[in-house]
Amino acid sequence: PQGLSGARLQPLCVRSLSLTSSRNALESPPARADSTFKVTMVPGDGVGPELMTAVKEVFKAGDVPVEFEEFHLSEVQNMASEEKLNEVLGSMKNNRVAIKGKIHTPMEYKGELASYEMRLRRKLDLFANVVHVNSLPGYSTRHNNLDLVIIREQTEGEYSSLEHESVAGVVECLKIITREKSRRIAKFAFDYATKKGRSKVTAVHKANIMKLGDGLFLQSCAEVAELYPKIKYENIIIDNCCMQLVQNPYQFDVLVMPNLYGNIIDNLAAGLVGGAGVVPGESYSAEYAVFETGARHPFAQAVGRNIANPTAMLLSAANMLLVLSPQNQCVSVCVSLCVCVSQVRTRDLGGYSTTGDFVRAVVANLRHRPVY
Amino acid sequence: MCELNIWGGVGGAELRGKRSVSPPPAKYGGRHTVTLIPGDGIGPELLNHVRELFRFCCVPVDFEVVTVDSSVVSEDEINNAVTAIRRNGVALKGNIETNHNLPPSHKSRNNLLRTSLDLYANVMHCQTLPGVQTRHKDIDIIIIRENTEGEYSSLEHENVPGVVESLKIITRVNSLRIAEYAFKLAREKGRRRVTAVHKANIMKLGDGLFLQCCKEVAAGYPDIAFDNMIVDNTTMQLVSKPQQFDVMVMPNLYGNVVSNVCAGLVGGPGLVPGANYGKNYAVFETATRNTGKSIANKNVANPTATLLASCLMLDHLGLVDYASMIRKAIFKTLSETRLHTADIGGLATTSEVVQSIMREVQKTGPLTSEYI
DSSP states (O other): OSSSTTTGSOOOOTTTTTHHHHHHHTTTSSOOOOOOOHHHOOOOOOOOOHHHHHHHHHHTTOOOOEEEEEEOTTTTTTTTOOHHHHHHHHHHHHOOOEEEEOOOOOSSSSSSOOOOOHHHHHHTOOOOEEEEEOOOOOOOOOSSSOEEEEEEEEBBBBSSSEEEEEEEEEEEEEEEHHHHHHHHHHHHHHHHHHTTOOEEEEEEEEETTTTHHHHHHHHHHHHHHTTTTTSSEEEEHHHHHOOOOHOOOGGEEEEEEEEHHHHHHHHHHHHTTTTTEEETEEOOOOEEEEEESOOOOGGGTTTTOOOOOOOHHHHHHHHHHHHHHHHHHHHHHHHHHHHHHHHHOOGGGGBBBBBHHHHHHHHHHHSSSOOO | OTTTTOGTTTTHHHHEEEEEEOOOOOTTTTEEEEEEOSSSSTTHHHHHHHHHHHHTTTEEEEEEEEEOTTTSSSSSSHHHHHHHHHHHHHHOOOOOOTTTSTTTSSSHHHHHHHTTOOOOOOEEEEEOOOOOSSOOOOOOOOOOEOOSSBBTOEEEEEETTTTEEEEEEEHHHHHHHHHHHHHHEEEEEEEEEEEEEOOEEEETHHHHHHHHHOOOOOOOHHSHHHEEEEEEHHHHHHHHOOOOOOOEEEEHHHHHHHHHHHHHHHTTTTOOOEEEEOOOOOEETTTTTOOGGGGGGOOOOOHHHHHHHHHHHHHHHHHHHHHHHHHHHHHHHHIIIOOOOOGGGGGOOOHHHHHHHHHHHHHHGGGGGGGO
């Protein structure tokens, strides 16, 4: 599949990205062409609000029947509390789909080790994070025609928020790996690969050092791999993987890994194709899907300066449309995005356009699209 | 190279009140004795080339070879190696393979070596080498990685079946020590900026402590600028704009990832040497510590990393002239003669490259002229 328009043109079952047949049974009434979809929106911090505005403008221009329910949850702006979090969760239970920006985690320890973003993920059990690393058509980098999928376990691992200082000056951080969650993410990865017609899944680990922890992860992946004889399964150590990604990223297809390595590799791969402004990502649980950018940064330095690249968020929004209703409108949104990226470039891609310019270009393209 | 464990200091002040007795340097009649651990994979053949080259150049270094068999479960062999290094103070080693199929109580031999000798600082100097084709140019980064604690504590347990806890330990003492080392090295080399790499937004106590220690040490070096960056952003920046980094200091796992990314940026694992420094001992090896099992004994491995590591060792021993002579010959072979092994895109064999280096030394070195 080349660049952006790969799997998107094939019809997909709505919401069947969740994996067992039982889950399909509890779907809401089938999507109708004239129904409006309600989607939860959490703009987050930094340039999040600006990017969300871009999404809204583009959707309006494309006549997309999506209604957004906004919630401003932010730890750094002191707008976070248990009630707000519960409001967001309630909205999610109804809508099932959300689009969000990055909720920034302050670095100081204010008495709570788990950030709001982590808590949201845990409460919704968004265990799988999928980042699509595709080279943008029309924008060449040092590595062209890249097509990777990075699947990251998002709820346990190094992000367990379990730390303590039992002896003064000695801190212990716990990294938790469980068989159940490792199996779950491995199955997700293989099912995803099967669905998208991918041929290889590579597990990334550091089991030579963390023998029990990453050893368990690796073992779970190997067990699940046996159920998928048509898909090739390999594993690679994280340090070698990073080096290979920099030298020859074409050898990888789908990568699956625990939390911290996923964070590092997501960002590394995003850097290969053009940076954080270009890569879309989504998080899945059994019932919910949350769409966001692949490399999650609030980018506070760009707030108010109109320089952030909305491509990642718009691509993610297009993916969201695909899940909600795989019909003409999402295809045209994608196509107009493709065209714009090659012509209108924001600062991070070496051009001089502003966020506003880019959005206007996409809107103009959408208005002139052929309507069937 | 850095002389933080200067031999002159050993003897009087050091021996008093110290638990481990460090013997005087093993230098007799102008000849040094160095421990050589061949390791597995490509280690033995490359270290043989090092010995050949040293003999040819009449370098006054004798090697005491200590083999460590990676398949043996008992720890006697590695303890012998550690004692040998305690005797001689300096070692040159290949990577010892860690067999994954043995039980988790069988610790990584390389790790045991590092922790027993308390080689707390791993220093890797990543430079774009002349004559090697890479996608990035003008890279000159020094990476200082804490080598003994962090995620490599090998402390794991399975309290509940299917749930593994791995402990990551960060201590104040070790963090202060590595930060002190980093700033001292930066000052000695005339570097202007030190960047601490961490993930303190998620591991608030652990990496928070590391960051705090770095800040404290930075206050004592006002001539050197200090900043910090989260590891995911670091990897993205390294892939897009590596020229912005100068000296980087970080805990163990991030060091592993970042050093492999940088090795990939400058041309691969066959080009970069690494050094492990402790208070009293120094061990030199390739930076990315690869065993290279698949290319062992095929005469295709790139000897550059191992040869440059031996040059670092010569610098450490004070034989600076020999070191620069060999280094010049290596760079000449890479850039003018352009004899490249397969990993950097050429067709030469290991022995051809080493022969070419020896020819260069013969052309320029006055030391071998009487032998022609």
